Amino acid sequence: DAKTTQPPSMDCAEGRAANLPCNHSTISGNEYVYWYRQIHSQGPQYIIHGLKNNETNEMASLIITEDRKSSTLILPHATLRDTAVYYCIVRVLNAGNNRKLIWGLGTSLAVNP
Amino acid sequence: GAVVSQHPSRVICKSGTSVKIECRSLDFQATTMFWYRQFPKQSLMLMATSNEGSKATYEQGVEKDKFLINHASLTLSTLTVTSAHPEDSSFYICSASAPRWGLAGRETQYFGPGTRLLVL
Numbered sequence: 001d002a003k004t005t006q007p008p009s010m011d012c013a014e015g016r017a018a019n020l021p022c023n024h025s026t027i028s029g030n031e032y033v034y035w036y037r038q039i040h041s042q043g044p045q046y047i048i049h050g051l052k053n054n055e056t057n058e059m060a061s062l063i064i065t066e067d068r069k070s071s072t073l074i075l076p077h078a079t080l081r082d083t084a085v086y087y088c089i090v091r092v093l094n095a096g097n098n099r100k101l102i103w104g105l106g107t108s109l110a111v112n113p
Numbered sequence: 114g115a116v117v118s119q120h121p122s123r124v125i126c127k128s129g130t131s132v133k134i135e136c137r138s139l140d141f142q143a144t145t146m147f148w149y150r151q152f153p154k155q156s157l158m159l160m161a162t163s164n165e166g167s168k169a170t171y172e173q174g175v176e177k178d179k180f181l182i183n184h185a186s187l188t189l190s191t192l193t194v195t196s197a198h199p200e201d202s203s204f205y206i207c208s209a210s211a212p213r214w215g216l217a218g219r220e221t222q223y224f225g226p227g228t229r230l231l232v233l
Binding site: 034036041042043044045046049087100101103104105106 | 115117119147155156157158159162204206208221222223224225226227229
């Protein structure tokens with residue numbers, strides 16, 4: 001079962017910032033929040049992850065609320081190539097004591113010219 | 114860095130035959146590899162997790178005798194779909210992870226490009 005909630009779809013104008021929200025109200029203290037994206041018919045691409053501090057890399061910024069119950073992925077200047085399904089994921093331990101990712105349906109982001 | 118490859122990228126086979134899919138981490142040693150399946154317009158579903166040199170851990174509902182996983186080295190894992198049937202047609206994706214900075218809990222999964230399987 002997915003432990004995150006995301007809007008099913010969003011639109012963004014090219015060159016503007018895309019802010020993708022995610023709720024993870026049941027996240028526990030040691031669970032990381034990961035963001036991946038999947039362009040049609042390709043494998044998912046890692047974007048960013050964080051625990052409680054805000055994070056930034058060359059692709060995006062991740063803002064995590066103080067209570068850690070929600071986060072926002074920010075693509076500062078969206079381009080047409082950013083059109084993809086964006087997944088917000090928390091990581092849990094499975095039966096083999098490995099950390100696995102629980103995938104929901106994600107947000108389908110359409111960047112429009 | 115952190116490149117994962119899969120081979121083949123697409124395969125068509127007859128019902129009843131077996132298909133092997135390879136997953137390789139090209140520039141890092143993967144302590145753990147994951148196999149997923151994705152049907153059209155659905156999300157990724159984890160099938161199994163494998164650690165190098167040990168038996169894979171399968172998710173509930175995934176038949177271990179049908180989906181054979183071998184993780185022979187730190188850079189290679191294979192998934193064999195045995196006696197494939199049309200309902201096994203799907204997009205199979207692998208991922209590989211390794212600890213970052215040697216700290217537990219900091220592993221990141223990097224994904225291969227996927228293998229599209231069509232069983233006729």
